[in-house]
Amino acid sequence: MSDQSSARPGGRTARVRADVLRAVDELAIERPLAQLTLAQIAERSGVALGSLYRRWGSLDRLLLDAVSERLGRRSHVRDTGDLRTDLQDYVERAAEDIAGPDGALLLRALVAVRLGEPGTELPPALANRFEDVQEMLDRAKARGEDPPTLHEIMEIVIAPLYTALLFGTEPSPPAVLVDRLLALRARNA
Numbered sequence: 001m002s003d004q005s006s007a008r009p010g011g012r013t014a015r016v017r018a019d020v021l022r023a024v025d026e027l028a029i030e031r032p033l034a035q036l037t038l039a040q041i042a043e044r045s046g047v048a049l050g051s052l053y054r055r056w057g058s059l060d061r062l063l064l065d066a067v068s069e070r071l072g073r074r075s076h077v078r079d080t081g082d083l084r085t086d087l088q089d090y091v092e093r094a095a096e097d098i099a100g101p102d103g104a105l106l107l108r109a110l111v112a113v114r115l116g117e118p119g120t121e122l123p124p125a126l127a128n129r130f131e132d133v134q135e136m137l138d139r140a141k142a143r144g145e146d147p148p149t150l151h152e153i154m155e156i157v158i159a160p161l162y163t164a165l166l167f168g169t170e171p172s173p174p175a176v177l178v179d180r181l182l183a184l185r186a187r188n189a
Contacts, residue, residue, distance in 0.1 A: 019045040020052065024066040033105060038062065058116070064109035065123055067102050072125025077132040083140040083147055084178060090133065091157055091174035098161045099171070107162055148185050156181045 023045035027036055038059050042049040056062040080086050097103055113120055121127070133150055140147040148156075157177045164171035172180075 016045075016047055016051070017055075020047055020055075020062070021066045021069055024062065025070070028066075028101065028105065033063075033108065036063075058113075060109045060112035060116070063105055064113050067105045067109060068123040068125040071097055071102055071106065072123075072128055077136045079136070079139055081143070083143075083145045084182065086136050086140065087153075087157075087178045087181070088175055090136065091161075091178055094158060095161050095171060095174050098158075098165055103162070103165050107165060146185065146189065148181055152181060152185070156184060 020041060023041045024036075027040055027044055036059065038052050039049055041047075041059075041062065042052050052062065056065065078086060078089050080089065098106075122130075130150060133153060137147040137150065137153075157174075157180075160177060161171050163169075171177075
């Protein structure tokens with residue numbers, strides 16, 4: 001007999017996951033992240049600690065799942081019909097997320113998981129965000145514009161936002177980052 005729980009999106013597995021992610025959200029508001037434990041999450045969610053370890057394996061994996069789920073719920077890519085405007089809008093929204101509490105949580109969890117488990121795939125919610133950005137770039141190309149690559153956006157625009165978060169410095173304004181990206185593209189064309 002096979003385990004059907006993962007095949008039932010509205011079943012017990014989904015309810016348990018929702019309860020656990022809700023507990024993470026609540027606890028992250030109440031206390032510093034450095035004080036958050038799997039035991040506290042288990043108690044708040046009503047899910048056994050062993051179940052958390054079986055499903056997520058570590059606090060950082062659970063935090064990565066929780067924050068990527070939250071970030072994945074918010075759409076960051078609009079279609080204004082102009083690449084520069086679309087990019088600036090995307091970067092403004094991304095900068096808000098990175099500067100907010102989810103930015104630090106995502107950075108901490110992603111680094112910990114990637115260092116501990118090299119080759120780990122991105123959570124689906126984050127992978128979906130990359131797909132949304134790629135769709136924005138594909139639309140620009142279809143309009144006859146010369147869009148940057150997804151890698152260029154991550155390297156030239158998003159990475160500096162995380163660097164500022166990591167070192168506690170003021171990030172460059174989104175418009176400056178977008179202009180830098182597009183100027184570099186034009187220079188290298």
